[in-house]
Amino acid sequence: MSHRALALLPLIAASLLAALPAQAAATAPASEVSVISRAALFGNPERAQARLSPDGKYISYIAPRDGVLNVWVAPAGDLAAAKPITNDRKRGIRQHNWSYDGTHVLYLQDQGGDENWRLYAARADGGGERDLTPLAGVQAQVIGLSHERPGVVLVGLNDRKPEWHDVYEIDIATGQRKLVEQNDQEIAGFLAGLDLKPRVALRTLPDGGEILRRSGDKWERILVYGQADSLTTQPIDIEGDGKSALLLSSVGRDKAAVTRVRLADGASSIVAESDKADVQDLWLDPRTRTPEAFGVN
Secondary structure: OOHHHHHHHHHHHHHHHHHOOHHHHOOOOHHHOOOOOHHHHHOOOOOEEEEEOOOOOEEEEEEEEOOEEEEEEEEOOOHHHOEEOOOOOOOOOOEEEEOOOOOEEEEEEOOOOOOOOEEEEEEOOOOOEEEOOOOOOOOEEEEEOOOOOOOEEEEEEEEEEOOEEEEEEEEOOOOOEEEEEOOOOOOOEEEEOOOOOEEEEEEEEOOEEEEEEEEOOEEEEEEEEEHHHOOOOEEEEEOOOOOEEEEEEOOOOOOOEEEEEEOOOOOEEEEEOOOOOOEEEEEEOOOOOOEEEEEEO
């Protein structure tokens, strides 16, 4: 657009406004304006994050207890019988899931917003809670749960170095902890198979990142990507037999696709793609972790 055309814009806008009917320019009386309450926008939900127990007998969800979000459990089909199994009185609980032993609900909580998340196990019958990571100034990350090892949760803890998380197995019933992977490779995240063994890792680089596969006692590169692909390239999960990984990748492509990588040799094949847009969602079978459907927006 020329400088002359830009200079004319205020005059054009003024003439258009002058042509509008007077009633269109008038402001509605304040008494007729319905103000949305802040509670509707920022308050607690009535119920959120519903989860079905592994045996299908119970439903858990997050809902207020005395104004603070806590975990509730109800028999499937009878929400009226729900009871709270946690009693947080400060910030509220916002992340939870069932363990595969069917008797515990796991949730993360920090202290006063410090983001040093601790992992807790609450008995689904309301019989009490256990802090599985009772370490001050340490952040817990849940890496994996598996029906093949129902009494164990795989957790990342930065207790040795604050920058990087080592991988531990934690017994849900006792809290006993065992080191699985000492993170000396500056790895930002891990994926584990159904046996809860780390098999894929993600490492950030100054100009992007790389995805790695476990090979013996070493990590070997599967894929490297630059900054342009960093938002549309990431590991998704390990398939049930532990022999292949599912990745989202836009490397060398215009649209992000789901690929399957054979962990033995790094060979890759396309699982799901669209010629119109990036693949954004992928649904997996919960027991075999094989792809069942995908979504494109």
